[in-house]
Amino acid sequence: MAGAEQAINKSIDMYFVYVVYNRKHGKTYIGETNDVDERLRAHNDHRFATSYTARFDGSWELVYSEQCANRQEARKREKQLKSYRGRQFVKQFIPG
Numbered sequence: 001m002a003g004a005e006q007a008i009n010k011s012i013d014m015y016f017v018y019v020v021y022n023r024k025h026g027k028t029y030i031g032e033t034n035d036v037d038e039r040l041r042a043h044n045d046h047r048f049a050t051s052y053t054a055r056f057d058g059s060w061e062l063v064y065s066e067q068c069a070n071r072q073e074a075r076k077r078e079k080q081l082k083s084y085r086g087r088q089f090v091k092q093f094i095p096g
Helices: 002-013 036-044 071-081 084-091
Strands: 015-022 027-033 060-068
Touching: 015 036, 015 071, 027 036, 027 060, 027 071, 027 084, 036 060, 060 071, 071 084
Parallel strands: none
Antiparallel strands: 015 027, 015 060
């Protein structure tokens, strides 16, 4: 039972860096979360009323996600993806 418990705890601790894209406005957003599906719904439902993604109508689609060991690593990777080189990397996932 301890092994299954550890697996559950490990999956709970997992974080993701993600990139969503709004095709209507040609905008991308890079963020981190522990539940990508729920976060995508939140962006599309404009649950974050004052957020960057809430400024744009149209739907947001997930174009990239990357699993990280913990929130600290996810934030570090998010910062990398928001850099110039990171944005260049992200561009390959944006639909043409």
